[in-house]
Amino acid sequence: MLAMAPAAFAKDSAVSPSEPVDDGQTARTNGPLDEIIVTAQKRPENLQKTPIAMSVLSADDLKNRHVQSLVDLQDGAIPSLRVAPFYSRNSALVMNIRGIGVLADSNQPARDQGVGVYIDGVYLGRAQGLGTALYDIESIEVLKGPQGTLFGRNTEGGAVSIVTRKPTGQFHLTTTAGIGNFGSYKGEAHLDLPEWHDFRVKLDGVITSRGGLVDNPLSGQSDFNAYDKRGAHAEVLWKPSDGVSADYSFDTARDASTPLYLQVVTAGTLTRAPASPLLPDRARTASIGVPQQDSVGTTHGHRLTLGLDLAPGLQFKSITAYRALDQSQYDNGSTDGSTYKPGGAFSRYSLAMFTQNQFSEEVQLIGDTDRLKYVAGAIVYREHTEDNAQAYNSMAWNATGTAATILPIDPATVSYDRASRITTRSIGAFAQGTWTPAVLDDRVHLTGGARYTRDMKKGELFIVNGKTPSVGGVVAPRGLDAAWSRVDPLVTLAFDATPDVHLYGKWSEGYKAGGANSRSLRYAPFDPETLSVFEIGAKTEFLDRRARLNVSAYAGAYKSIQIDFQANYLQQDAAGRILETTRTTIETTNAPGTGRVKGVEAELTLAPFTGMTLTASYAYNDVSIPATVNPFPQGASGVIVTTPIRIYPVYTPTHAASGAIDYERPMAGYNLFAHLDGNYDSGFYSNYNDPAPGISQPRGEPGFIVNGRIGIADIALDNGGSRLSVSAWARNLFAEQHMFFRSFNTLTGLSGFFNEARTYGLEATVRM
Numbered sequence: 001m002l003a004m005a006p007a008a009f010a011k012d013s014a015v016s017p018s019e020p021v022d023d024g025q026t027a028r029t030n031g032p033l034d035e036i037i038v039t040a041q042k043r044p045e046n047l048q049k050t051p052i053a054m055s056v057l058s059a060d061d062l063k064n065r066h067v068q069s070l071v072d073l074q075d076g077a078i079p080s081l082r083v084a085p086f087y088s089r090n091s092a093l094v095m096n097i098r099g100i101g102v103l104a105d106s107n108q109p110a111r112d113q114g115v116g117v118y119i120d121g122v123y124l125g126r127a128q129g130l131g132t133a134l135y136d137i138e139s140i141e142v143l144k145g146p147q148g149t150l151f152g153r154n155t156e157g158g159a160v161s162i163v164t165r166k167p168t169g170q171f172h173l174t175t176t177a178g179i180g181n182f183g184s185y186k187g188e189a190h191l192d193l194p195e196w197h198d199f200r201v202k203l204d205g206v207i208t209s210r211g212g213l214v215d216n217p218l219s220g221q222s223d224f225n226a227y228d229k230r231g232a233h234a235e236v237l238w239k240p241s242d243g244v245s246a247d248y249s250f251d252t253a254r255d256a257s258t259p260l261y262l263q264v265v266t267a268g269t270l271t272r273a274p275a276s277p278l279l280p281d282r283a284r285t286a287s288i289g290v291p292q293q294d295s296v297g298t299t300h301g302h303r304l305t306l307g308l309d310l311a312p313g314l315q316f317k318s319i320t321a322y323r324a325l326d327q328s329q330y331d332n333g334s335t336d337g338s339t340y341k342p343g344g345a346f347s348r349y350s351l352a353m354f355t356q357n358q359f360s361e362e363v364q365l366i367g368d369t370d371r372l373k374y375v376a377g378a379i380v381y382r383e384h385t386e387d388n389a390q391a392y393n394s395m396a397w398n399a400t401g402t403a404a405t406i407l408p409i410d411p412a413t414v415s416y417d418r419a420s421r422i423t424t425r426s427i428g429a430f431a432q433g434t435w436t437p438a439v440l441d442d443r444v445h446l447t448g449g450a451r452y453t454r455d456m457k458k459g460e461l462f463i464v465n466g467k468t469p470s471v472g473g474v475v476a477p478r479g480l481d482a483a484w485s486r487v488d489p490l491v492t493l494a495f496d497a498t499p500d501v502h503l504y505g506k507w508s509e510g511y512k513a514g515g516a517n518s519r520s521l522r523y524a525p526f527d528p529e530t531l532s533v534f535e536i537g538a539k540t541e542f543l544d545r546r547a548r549l550n551v552s553a554y555a556g557a558y559k560s561i562q563i564d565f566q567a568n569y570l571q572q573d574a575a576g577r578i579l580e581t582t583r584t585t586i587e588t589t590n591a592p593g594t595g596r597v598k599g600v601e602a603e604l605t606l607a608p609f610t611g612m613t614l615t616a617s618y619a620y621n622d623v624s625i626p627a628t629v630n631p632f633p634q635g636a637s638g639v640i641v642t643t644p645i646r647i648y649p650v651y652t653p654t655h656a657a658s659g660a661i662d663y664e665r666p667m668a669g670y671n672l673f674a675h676l677d678g679n680y681d682s683g684f685y686s687n688y689n690d691p692a693p694g695i696s697q698p699r700g701e702p703g704f705i706v707n708g709r710i711g712i713a714d715i716a717l718d719n720g721g722s723r724l725s726v727s728a729w730a731r732n733l734f735a736e737q738h739m740f741f742r743s744f745n746t747l748t749g750l751s752g753f754f755n756e757a758r759t760y761g762l763e764a765t766v767r768m
Contacts, residue, residue, distance in 0.1 A: 032545030033607055038141050040161065041432070042150060042375045043366055048539045051447070051494040051504035053144040053552040053601060055080075055617070059137055059165075064662070064675035064709045066729045066761075068186070068208045069229060069255075071131045074740075075705040075731070075755075076679040079619035079656035080144055080601055081160075084741075088259035088333040088753065090227065091295040092127040097144055098554070098599055099623035099652030100157030100531055102127075103688055104564040105519065105586070109354075109385035109422040110457060110480060114512040114529075116147065116155040119162045120249065121319045122303055123152075125358050125383050125424075128327040129299045132253040133229035135204045136190050138165045144601070145533050145554060146510025148488025149449040152379065152428050156510035156531040166247070167202035167237045169195030173768040180729075180761020183211035198240045204233040213757050214261040218289025218406075224261035224333055225756070228294070230254050243309030251301050256294040259333035260753045261286055265739070268749035273340040273401030282737050282754040288404055290332045290347050291394045297327040317364040324357040332394060337751045340401055345393035347404075351411060352389040358382065374433035381426040387518065388419035388463070415466050420518040422459030422480065428452060432490065447492035455513050456483040461523040465569060465583050469521055473575070478523035480516045486528060500541040507534045512562065519586035521569060526588045529560045533597065548605040558595030561625055563647060563688070564588050567632030591647070593626035616659040623649035625688075648688050648697050653681035669716065673727075675709045686741045686752075695746070701738040703755055707731045711763075723767045730760040 036047040036056055047056060055078050061067075065077060071090055073083045086092040086107050094102045094113075101115040106127050117124045124130065140162050147155040172192040179185050186208040193201040207230040212223020231253030238246045263279040264272070272278070276287045301323035308316045329352040338346035364377035392414045395404045432449025436442050461469060462477035469478045488511065494504040511528045533556030541548050569583040599621040606614040627644035634641050660677035683700040690697050711727025735758040742752035 040143050051492050055142045057140040065707050069131050069133050076681050082651040090257040091329050093130040096651040097158035099621045099649045108518045109387050110515040112154045112513045114156040116151050116159040122321040126356050128354050129325040132255045133206045133208050133231050135206050135233050136165045138163045146508045146531050148510035149451045149490040153513050156512050167200035168192050169200040176765040178763035200237040202235045215285040216289050222258045222292045226258045228256040245307040247305040249303040253299050255297040259331045262334040262337050264336050264749050264751040266750035268747045270747045275402050290335050292332045293330050295329045299325040313368040315366045319362045322359050327354040337748050342399050345396050347395035349394040350391045354387045356385040372435050376431040378429045383424040386421040388416045390414045390416050416463045419463040420461040425456045427454050443496040445494040450489045452487050454485045482525035484514045502539045505536045517588040521585045527590050529562045532557045546607045551602045553600045555598040560590040563591045565630040565632050587632045591628040595625040598622050611664045613662040618657045645689050648685040650685050650688050653684045655682040671713045678706045680704045691744045698742040698744050700740045700742050703738040706733045708733050725765040727763050732758045
C-alpha cells in the first residue's frame with residue numbers, strides 16, 4: 001500500500017516530519033506563510049534554505065485534489081512531474097521528472113526507471129505496485145534533477161520521497177467515508193493509540209473503489225478504467241530514552257484495476273468493421289464487448305528504522321526493509337485498434353504475470369558541527385524479479401463485420417510469448433558535507449559529495465516469441481551476467497544574500513542502471529545511461545513572508561541513452577539457415593552522441609490576506625536526443641539501415657503550469673473552506689520514434705484540467721473534542737476532453753487514450 005506523489009507547489013501547510021498533523025481541514029492562522037521542513041538531504045531543514053529544486057505536497061493538498069493514488073497526479077499537479085499508466089495499464093506507472101525517467105518499455109524485470117520512488121526512506125524497485133492506495137501521508141517531496149549522491153541508482157531524473165505520519169503516543173481516531181459517481185466509494189480509518197511503556201502504536205486502513213469510466217458491453221466482464229484499492233498499515237515506535245528509537249512498520253495492499261480504453265479517431269488504409277466505427281470523442285461505452293478481467297496487484301512490506309544519538313550532534317541511523325509484490329496484468333483495452341477481416345479473429349488479449357521481492361539495508365551517520373554538516377553511509381540492495389507474458393485473439397467477426405463472438409480459447413493452452421528471471425544486487429557508499437566558512441557573516445555554504453555504486457545483474461531469458469532462444473544454432477536460454485560501477489559527484493555553492501533570499505549553483509550527476517531487454521533475442525546487456533546537470537536557483541520570501549518565490553534554471557548532458565529498436569527475429573539452425581523472418585524482436589542499445597536537457601521552473605505562493613492562499617507554478621522542459629541509426633539487422637538478409645532515426649522525448653510537455661486558490665474562513669461553530677486548481681500542459685509525445693519513414697510521430701493534445709473541493713470543517717459533535725468535516729469534490733470539473741496519448745499506424749489510423757471524464761462526490765470525516 002503506497003501513498004505517493006508530489007504536488008505542484010510547496011504549500012504552507014506542510015510541517016516537520018517529526019510532528020503530528022491534524023487530519024482535518026483547519027483554518028489558517030493570521031500571519032505569514034508557515035515554514036516548510038524537508039528531509040531531502042537526510043536531515044530536517046527549511047525548504048527555503050535547501051539548495052535543491054523541489055516541490056512539496058501536504059496531506060491537505062492530496063485531499064483537496066482528491067488524490068486516491070499516484071495515478072491521480074497524471075493531471076499535472078506538478079508541472080515538471082509526469083505520471084501516466086504504462087500504455088493502457090494502470091497496474092504499472094511511468095514516472096518522468098524534467099523529461100527524464102522512462103523513454104521506452106520499463107515494464108520488465110531487468111530494466112529500471114530513472115526516477116527513484118521512496119517511502120519512509122525505502123526505495124521501491126518496480127513500476128508495478130506504484131498505483132496502490134494512499135494511506136496517512138504527512139508530506140511528499142519531489143526532488144528535481146539528478147540525485148545520485150544521496151539517493152543513488154535510478155535517480156537521474158530525480159526522486160520522489162514520501163513520508164508517512166508517525167505514531168504520536170496520544171489517542172486520535174479519524175474516519176472518512178465518501179461516495180461519488182461511476183459507483184465510487186471510499187473509507188479510511190487512522191487510529192493513534194496512547195503511549196504505553198514507551199511504545200507508540202498507529203493503525204491505518206483504506207478502501208477506495210470506482211467503477212469503469214467506459215462500459216464493456218460483454219456481460220459479466222469488467223469495464224475499462226476501473227479500480228478497487230484497499231490496504232492496511234501498522235507502525236510501532238519505541239523510544240525508551242532520548243536519542244534512542246526503534247520504528248517498525250508493516251503494510252499490505254491489494255490493487256485491482258482495468259486498462260484504459262483505446263479509441264481510433266482517424267481511419268487508416270484498412271477498412272473498419274461496421275460494428276466498430278471511429279470514435280472521435282471520449283466514449284462512454286465500448287463499441288464491442290470483449291473478455292476483460294481485473295489486473296490484481298498485491299504488495300506487502302516490512303521496515304525497521306533504528307536511531308541512536310552517539311554524541312551531541314552525531315546520530316547513527318539504520319533502515320532495514322523487505323518488500324514483495326505479485327502483479328497480474330490483463331489488457332484487452334486495444335480492441336478498437338484491431339485489424340478487420342470478415343470472419344477473422346481479432347481483439348488481442350495480453351496476459352502477463354510479474355513477481356518481485358527486494359531486501360535493502362542502509363546505514364547513515366549524520367553529523368552537525370559549528371562549521372560542518374555531513375552525512376555518510378552505505379547501502380546493500382538485492383532484488384529478484386520474474387515475468388512471463390502470453391497473448392491471443394479473443395474474438396472473431398461474423399462474415400459482415402456487424403457482430404462478434406468470443407473465441408473458445410483456454411489461456412492455459414496458450415504458449416508464453418516471453419519469460420525471464422533476474423536477480424539484481426547493488427552495493428553503494430556515499431558521503432556529503434556542507435562547510436560554512438567564517439567569512440561574510442557565515443552566509444556562504446559549500447557542499448561536496450559523491451557516491452560509489454556497483455550494480456550486478458544475473459539472470460536468463462528462456463522464452464522469446466514463443467520459443468526457446470536460438471542464436472548461432474544454439475537453442476538454449478540466454479543468460480545475463482553483467483556488472484557496472486559508477487561514481488556520482490555533487491558540488492553546490494550557496495549564498496544567503498539576505499535572511500529571505502537564498503541563491504545557489506549546483507552541479508550533479510545521476511544514472512539509470514544498465515540491464516537487458518526481455519523482448520529481445522540476444523538478451524545482451526546494455527550500459528547505464530547518465531545525466532549531468534548544472535543548475536542555478538533562488539529561493540526568496542518577501543512582503544513580510546506573505547509571498548514566496550522559488551525559481552531555477554538548468555542545463556545538462558544526457559549520455560549513453562538506452563534506446564529500443566526493432567530487429568528481425570533471425571533465428572538460425574546449426575547450419576546457419578534462417579528459421580523465421582516474419583516476426584521481430586525489440587533490442588536495446590546505448591545510443592552514441594550526447595543529448596541535451598534544459599529548462600526553467602518557478603513556484604509562487606501568496607497569502608494576500610487572512611484565509612486566502614494563491615499558488616502558481618510553471619515549468620519549461622526541453623529534452624533533445626540525437627537522431628540514431630538502428631544498429632540491428634532488418635529483413636531476412638540482415639541489412640543494417642544507415643538512415644538516422646529521429647528520437648522523441650516522451651511524457652515531456654514543453655510548457656506546463658498549475659495554479660490553485662485556497663480560501664478558509666472561520667464561521668460560528670465551524671470553518672468554511674474552498675479549493676480550486678487548474679493544470680495545463682502543451683501536450684507530449686508518447687512514443688519515441690516515427691511510426692513509418694516520412695511520417696512524424698503525433699504529439700498528444702494540450703489539456704487544461706480543473707479540480708475543486710468545498711466544504712465545512714470542525715463542526716463540534718460533543719464536548720470531548722470530536723469534530724465533523726463534510727465536503728464535495730470534483731475532478732475535471734468542466735469535463736475537459738483531450739487525447740493525451742496519441743499513436744499513428746498507416747494501416748489502422750490515429751488512435752489513443754482520452755483523459756478521464758468528470759468525477760465528483762461527497763465525503764465526511766470524523767476526528768476524535
